[in-house]
Amino acid sequence: MTRLLLARLGAMFSVLLAVSVLVFAMGSLIPGDLTSVIVGQEGATEEQFAKVRADLGLDQPLPVQYVRWLGNALRGDFGTSPITGRSVTADLAQQIPVSVELALLCLFFSTALGLPAGVLAAVHANRRLDVLIRSQLLVAFSVPTFVVGILVLLVGSRLAPDLFRVSFTAWSQDPGAHIRSMVMPLLTITLPITAMTMQMTRSAMLEVLGDPFIVTARASGVRLQRIYYLHALRNALPPIVTFIGFQFGVMLGGLIVVEQIFSLPGLGRGMLEAIATRDYPMVTATTLVFAVSFVFINALVDMLYPVLDPRQRPR
Amino acid sequence: MSAVTQPVLRVDRLTTRFRTGYGTVTAVDDVSFTVGRGETLGLVGESGSGKSVTAMSVLRLVAPPGRTESGSVELNGVNLLALDEEKMREVRGTQASLVFQNPMTALNPVFSVGWQMGEVLDAHGRTARKPAAIHSALADVGMPDPVRQAASYPHQMSGGMRQRVVIAMGMLNDPQLLIADEPTTALDVTIQAQVLDLMKKLTHEHGTALLLITHNMGVIARMCDRVAVMYAGEIVEQAPVRELFADSRHPYTRGLLRSIPRIDQPRGQLPTLPGAPPDMAALPRGCRFRERCAFAQVRCGAHPELKEVAPGHFTRCWVAQDGVPLGAQPGPARETAHA
């Protein structure tokens, strides 16, 4: 079984490599040149252009540039931002924890709420409880994140301005304020993800509940709750887990919107700013971070299958 | 079986209906039978006969929109239909067990066989008996390496082995009643023989009453003491096994027996029952077998009741109840070209 896991890990690295090539290629395709950003628009001479270009290594052929870029990236060096003048890596190091915290909390709460809700909906399929759960969450899912975010912001800051601080405070500074500043963004981003998790759980459970071994368990006298949450849910997990992996990508997109609306200094907002200011090193670095985390999460999900389903294990 | 001993299972006028938006189907219609200690009763029928729903009704496992609407199911003298759900749960797996058809899907694929058997013990507070009882049950059903097999998963086993596991699960708490629904249909013929012999041996040793549900008359011939034939939701004939085969008193049973190909008969045209089982959502008035019956008469437009025509031999047929022998057909066998 370790062989199987190592093989999947190896596959993940190949994907990561391909992703890095893609990100770099996209970065170099952006119209306009880093050089012109640095040098400025007015009155630059050809020699100045050429010098800056050589400094940045942009006169080298693309594959060479890529290798240099990748080599630096692996050492954690993404260069300096021409816009802010700061080390890109330092900025990333500040932004990543914020986004990671939001992402992990979102994942946790959406699963912790969505899974049981989905099981309940499946057990009471087409009866009142199911309809209730589904309709509520359908609404939550249908409204776009940015609308929800702005609504939450407006309502929250009007109703309880002291209770819900709008501006971000780090945990190290003031834990209480930190929590209060994260509640609303978390709510905004978790709602649609919870809805989808619930929906996926419900349909996966419904399929499993139709299987004959459920009847065997009932005929043996096993308690219903145990049948639902253990016998059945275990079987329903693989598709649900896959789905959560995909949802991660959706959530990353949501992060960008939420961080912007609630002014959280995370990766998402950082990326938007970098795009707006044409901060190319920052843009490529942030894209890479997003892509890598998505691949990583899905590789983890992939490695979970043999754990969840004995049929996937080597004999 | 002495008349004084109470039967293990007494089903009396059991009726289970499925009410849907498309109509009402009475899958089990006023069905009554008993099974005694150590006895094997066969419930035989084709699709739509209601035999599987009957089995599920006994253990109250019929899923909505099906509902058992009337009648009684007495297990060791206690009416199961009157119990609350928790008490019923206690009965399942202890006093009465179900061995399901299709061993391929009857077991949970993500848990080991031993764990699943352990669930049957845990559910009834008999955890202390693990793992000894599990290993011993697996050995009883002829598994060559019980300890190793208890740790295995269902997909690592063949169909025959899985069926043995299911039987072991059923026998784990030494039930008084074992219900087997098509236990060998999905198995190879040579494996089927093994499994049937195993069931015969176990029920014999433990004195378990066996309710055996099947469409295979050969299985009935080999395994059963008494037989009830079901058609369109009703029992149309009930008799001791030898009598049923030698001197059946219902045109359906007769026609069925004559139409089954046998390995000791030469190649040739088989006498057949014309037509097909009726649509359960649109049953005819009167005798439900009338449309396919070579003996049908005007009075078959009235629905016949089940009556005893010989000791222990019941039939639901006006003609048979009159004592008319069903041996000779009144005309050439109707092999109507219609479906």
Added chain:
Amino acid sequence: MPEVKPLLEVRGVQRHFRIRAAAGHPAGTLRAVDGVSLTLGAGETLGVVGESGCGKSTLARLIVGLLEPTAGSIHLDGGDIWEAGAAGRERRRQFQMVFQNPAGSMNPRRTLGASVAEPLQARGVRRTDEEVARMLALVGLNPKMALRMPHQMSGGQQQRASIARALIANPKLVVHDEAVASLDISLQAQILNLLVDLQARLGTSYVFISHDLAAVQAISHRVMVMYLGEVVETAAASVFAAQPRHPYSIALRNATLLPDPVVERGRSGLVLRGDVPSPMNPPSGCRFRTRCPLATERCAATAPPLQDSGGGHLVACHVPDAAERLARGDAAAGGTPAQVFA
């Protein structure tokens, strides 16, 4: 008397599948069909019987031309069905197949008539309505059913339609792969009778594949028993019914229960132990030896050839008097004893 060339000749046909390693099993070769030979005349029925893993479904597809053999050849009317070009294609068109699952083998989105007409349309025939009506009537269906959709019909009706479709283009040979297995017993006899009747009228040859020996005997002129990709016995149906010779055939026969309690319980018989070995890893020598009560060392060392034991009755077994010994309840020293349970 001049030798009549058989309609179908299968010579040493093999079909192996390379299986890649996956979660669950290592790589290997699945020897689904491993050297099968048979002949079949016009208007004859060959019954092929065996259990899971014996290769009968693969053999069905080989005969019909859905699969190409990895070795050996298949001849129709003396010509190789895999001959390159139009000649081979035309020969393969002479085969048709009826499948087990009547609902699954009809396109659910086309009317019955359209499905039944397909073989004719594949040959470029345009006006098919009359033929379709004729065939439907021939199989016992109301010709008006041509306008119905499959889900509106019962299993028995669907299977009759499958048969109509198989016969409409007048094939020389039809392969029935478990054609009656999923039907109610009262319908099985109807369909079996229909098949025999149609054969008498149209002269079509059949290969009737089934796990049910009783159904096979009801309809076949000759019977062939397969085990793990090989033929273990072939004989005329009446001879096979009276005197099977191979231990596996005998076990199969014993396991096929008779609807007759007196006879059935009076039989004591060989009940095989254990399960069928994996077709990916068949036993050495005689493949049946792991379950055979008469197995000897010779059986492990060499595979028994299929030999004529008299009058065209072919058996692949080292033990010449196996049938008699089993009837007496013998067991070879060191072999698995027969388990007799009456």
